[in-house]
Amino acid sequence: MIEEFVGRGYYWVMRVLIVGCGYVGVALGAELVKQGHEVLGMRRSAEGETELSAVGIKPVVADVTKPEELAQLPGPFDWVVNCVSSTKGGVEEYRAVYLQGTRNLVEWLAASPTPPKKFVYTSSTSVYGQTDGSPVKESSPTEPASETSRVLVETERVLVEAAQQRKFPAVILRVAGIYGPERGHLFLQYLKNEAKIEGQGERIINMVHRDDLVTAIVTALKSGRAGEVYNVVDDEPIAQIHFLRWLSETLGKWMPPFAAEGEGTGRKRGITNKKVQNRKLKMEMGCQFKYPNFRKGYTAEIQRLDQAGKLDFKPEPRE
Ligand SMILES: NC(=O)c1ccc[n+]([C@@H]2O[C@H](COP(=O)([O-])OP(=O)(O)OC[C@H]3O[C@@H](n4cnc5c(N)ncnc54)[C@H](OP(=O)(O)O)[C@@H]3O)[C@@H](O)[C@H]2O)c1
Known part of the structure; x- marks a missing residue:
């Protein structure tokens, strides 16, 4: 950490490591570089180095599953984000x-004479297994049916314990479905005519725009409390059918066909249905969203695609 004098005051330059510097990591790194911090972005191969360097992130190559490779990284780091x-x-x-990757990070960072001042992990709202469409908050039970989501619950526990044992202050963000430039699973399926309305389309989907997730991560690095969990989701969880209807009306494109529950997604187990609440993130950390609902976020994405000439679907005839 270096103190620098800029303009009318001093600010701290943080040395930041982004573990898994992909879709979210690059946008986060770019924002942190803009704020004056030194950012290193980690991936398993050197292939993406140009993408990282273009926004001022220093690329480093290591595999989180290999402790010997973590030990070679040029630490120490003030902030670490595991995404x-x-x-x-x-x-x-x-x-x-x-799970093992996080255990490796905890062991490696806790052994440092200067462990990080903050560690943020992007978990998932899939840790909530509720299927009744009820509102869920951070204190709600996390008993998912799917095995992969149970791995995430275990991973969170490793970090809560690290925080409780004062190894370093770890903060957990439970992130909803991420969308943004070139991303958004159901939206992209819809554009390719591959989307299906599951059952009656009543299942609630929880989303967050990538740029708002970046804001939430930066906020958590600055003011997230050790061992705490925060949901990162927009203000308006929405039934699948209402989301698709909005897309249909906005784009002038047919609604997709109906399919049995789970058929549209290929998921047989672990289909959840819940309204994830973001009150804690907003009330405790004062996090403000640029895209508080999918209409704002997807309007921006549709305009971006349109301007780039990429909105080239052809309306299909109906029998
Ligand atoms: N997508 C969603 O809707 C969603 C929802 C909830 C939570 N999340 C969480 O949000 C976070 C960010 O997701 P994202 O969309 O940015 O993911 P992403 O675009 O797939 O990026 C992940 C990055 O991790 C790197 N990576 C993969 N395995 C690695 C390893 N063993 N060691 C080091 N680096 C490795 C990948 O690069 P290489 O392959 O080159 O190594 C890639 O750059 C993730 O933690 C994800 O689980 C996502």
């Missing part, structure tokens, strides 16, 4: 990347 992703692997990959 590594198993890139949709199965339960074994989840165990290796999330």
